Amino acid sequence: xxxxxxxxxxxxxxxxxxxxxxxxxxxxxxxxxxxxxxxxxxxxxxxxxxxxxxxxxxxxxxxxxxxxxxxxxxxxxxxxxxxxxxxxxxxxxxxxxxxxxxxxxxxxxxx
Amino acid sequence: xxxxxxxxxxxxxxxxxxxxxxxxxxxxxxxxxxxxxxxxxxxxxxxxxxxxxxxxxxxxxxxxxxxxxxxxxxxxxxxxxxxxxxxxxxxxxxxxxxxxxxxxxxxxxxxxxxxxx
Numbered sequence: 687x688x689x690x691x692x693x694x695x696x697x698x699x700x701x702x703x704x705x706x707x708x709x710x711x712x713x714x715x716x717x718x719x720x721x722x723x724x725x726x727x728x729x730x731x732x733x734x735x736x737x738x739x740x741x742x743x744x745x746x747x748x749x750x751x752x753x754x755x756x757x758x759x760x761x762x763x764x765x766x767x768x769x770x771x772x773x774x775x776x777x778x779x780x781x782x783x784x785x786x787x788x789x790x791x792x793x794x795x796x797x
Numbered sequence: 798x799x800x801x802x803x804x805x806x807x808x809x810x811x812x813x814x815x816x817x818x819x820x821x822x823x824x825x826x827x828x829x830x831x832x833x834x835x836x837x838x839x840x841x842x843x844x845x846x847x848x849x850x851x852x853x854x855x856x857x858x859x860x861x862x863x864x865x866x867x868x869x870x871x872x873x874x875x876x877x878x879x880x881x882x883x884x885x886x887x888x889x890x891x892x893x894x895x896x897x898x899x900x901x902x903x904x905x906x907x908x909x910x911x912x913x914x
Contacts, residue, residue: 690839692839695837717901719901726908727907728801728887728889728905728906728907729903730905731903731904734902774839776903784830784842784845785842785903787832787839787840787841789837789839
């Protein structure tokens with residue numbers, strides 16, 4: 687059972703376009719994280735959000751945690767080829783506990 | 798030097814063989830995890846260990862076993878490999894006893910690509 691649903695699973699866009707990736711669940715999470723994974727490497731943490739409604743920005747990336755702490759979104763403005771990779775959301779139910787990962791969104795940004 | 802290392806990076810084996818994947822970390826973290834990654838399924842937890850004497854099954858532990866030899870070492874074994882265990886395997890670590898933000902963050906190794914023929 688996939689408790690975290692990511693959409694879309696695949697996204698291919700041109701450089702300069704904007705995009706949004708969604709991460710949805712029926713469960714409430716104590717925190718939610720976004721990771722980015724490049725080919726041949728392990729996932730690397732981008733951001734952690736812990737408060738309902740929280741918005742965090744990382745350069746051209748904007749992360750939002752839903753008010754009810756059940757969903758999250760990642761918005762990329764003016765995508766660049768260097769943004770290409772697999773984006774994974776992951777939720778934690780309690781402090782220091784296991785993470786539950788979404789299926790991932792494979793992003794390809796073409797020059 | 799990488800904080801979390803995995804050996805081997807690639808392995809091809811045959812059905813029925815016993816395989817061990819090793820993970821070492823220099824981050825000083827108590828908590829270690831083994832995941833497998835399959836296309837379209839994200840990362841699924843196989844086993845996790847919150848300290849040297851604590852081993853727990855994850856969501857897909859059947860066909861796998863683990864050993865926590867020391868705080869820094871966590872090994873995953875496939876006693877009798879089968880083709881549907883072909884996947885990318887990741888080890889990860891996290892700290893304990895810190896803030897919510899710090900304890901939930903996981904640090905991943907580079908992965909082991911395992912192919913079972």
